[in-house]
Amino acid sequence: MPTPEHTGRSDERTGRLALPGVLTADEARATVDWISGRQRPDGAIPWFDGHxxxxxxxxxAAMALDAAGEHARAAAAYHWLADHQNADGSWYAAYAEGDPGRPTDLGRESNFCAYPAVGVLHHHLATGDDAFLERMWPTVRAAVAFVLGLQRDGGQLGWRREADGRAVPDAxxxxxxxxxxxxxCALALAERVGEAQPDWEVATGRLGHAVRAHPELFxxxxxxxxxxxxxxxxGAMRGDEAAERLAARWDEFVVPGFGVRCVxxxxxxxxxxxxxxxxxxxSVGQRERAVEILRAIGRLRAPDGRYWTGYVYPDDAFWPVEHTTWTAGSVLLAVAALLGDPxxxxxxxxxxxxEGLEPDCRTCRA
Known part of the structure; x- marks a missing residue:
């Protein structure tokens, strides 16, 4: 694992995460340091200490570290995934913080097992490290095989395989x-390693169509x-379709000056x-609204750079009483996108x- 000291290059990169009204360079550095401080020596990043x-x-959290220039730490996080992948390509839904190799939930969730492909591509784009890609490609390939084993006839992903091996059909x-x-992202990685994956292209197209056009499947x-x-x-919706979706329920979920309701x-x-x-x-070009939302959640920030998970605004109370690496990471990633991090x-x-291959809707099955 990297030592806590930082190079000038990393500090320069963190400085580019300064977004007026959201984060200063020093605040970005503090948040990166706080996430780094939660990372265990084997590369694992729990929600918070003791969780x-x-x-x-x-x-x-690993992607946020890459966005901040902490590439060695991010690589260690992905190597942890490679070292703890199950034989069927999956990962368990939860691992103990005190012993991060010991699972505490033996279920395996499709989106949990798919998401490493996003991070692996992000890291390779950030570093150009072909040796990393060579090591992680078999991990991604096996994970995709597990995920597609849960895809349903309509293209949607069954959300979980239980500990006894039973596939949960609900999506x-x-x-x-x-x-x-x-x-x-997995298809982009396949292109980079020169391994065509036509089955993935079909599955991706079917899944995107289900997300866009078939709410009854979920x-x-x-x-x-x-x-x-x-x-x-x-990214399943873009353009007018995406803008209309966000506008339709804006007032239900967005609390001006505070942020976004979870429920x-x-x-x-x-x-x-x-x-x-x-x-x-x-992602749909509404930059000012994005900045406004990030400014609103500045109240969740603690002086040392960590972020509270949530805030009950009628009671002026933080809840739950926790600071999570993924909350801090999501803030850094949003800032990185707004500032154009490639x-x-x-x-x-x-x-x-x-994009994958769009299905022939004459043969689509619900």
Whole structure:
């Protein structure tokens, strides 16, 4: 693992994460240092000290480290994934913080197992490290095989395989949208290593079509803001379609001056959802709105750079009583995108990622 000291190059890169009204260069450095301080010697990044690790949030924090120029730390996080991948290409849903190699939830979730492809592409774009890509490509390939084993007839992803091996048929819109972004990143990686994956192209096209056009295929989680913005954040929707989707439920989820509700009916805004919405807004050209959302969640920031997970605004109370690496990471990634960081804009802007093959809707199955 890297030592806590930082090079001038890393400090220069962190300085480029300064966004007026959101982060100063010193504040960005403090947040990066706080995430780095949670990383364990084997590369694992738990939610916070004393808590568990899950693969999706581990990757989110690793991408934030890359955006801040902490490439050795990010590589260590991806090597942890390679070292802990199951024989079927999956990862467990949760690992103990005190012993980060010991699973505490033996279920394996499709979007958790897909998301490392996003991080691996992000790291390779940030570093150009071909040796890293050579090491991680078999990991990505095996993970995609596991994920596609959960794809349903309509193109959606069943959300989980239980510890006993049973595939849960129910699909989540947020998870499938995230999986679609990951499959597009996996296809980009396949192009880089020169291994055509025609089955992935078909699966990606089917999944994107399901996310865009078939809400009936997914469990009704419409009370959660993630189901509102995730098809835009993950790149399945762009242009007028995306702008219309964000506008349609803006007043349900956005609390002016505070951020984004996690759940429609609860007076609670959360940093992760707010930063992700900012990324979605940036991706469709609504930069000022994105900056406004990020400024609103400045109240979640602690002096040492960590971020509270959420804030109950009628009570002027932070809740839950925790600071999470993935919340801090999502803020850094949103800032990086707004400031034009090329790897971050590539994986979240998605304009040059492979699209997959759009299905013939005469044969689409619900």
């Amino acid at each position: 568990h690790l899950d693969p999706w949030d581990h990757v989110e 989540l819109l947020t998870g499938s949208a995230s999986g679609h972004q990951a499959l597009r 469990l009704d989680k419409s009370r959660y803001s993630m189901d509102w913005y995730y098809p835009v954040l993950a 429609r009916e609860n007076p609670w805004v959360t940093g992760g959802e707010s930063a992700e919405l900012a990324l979605a807004l940036w 790897p971050t804009t590539a994986v979240f802007g998605a304009r040059e990622l492979p």
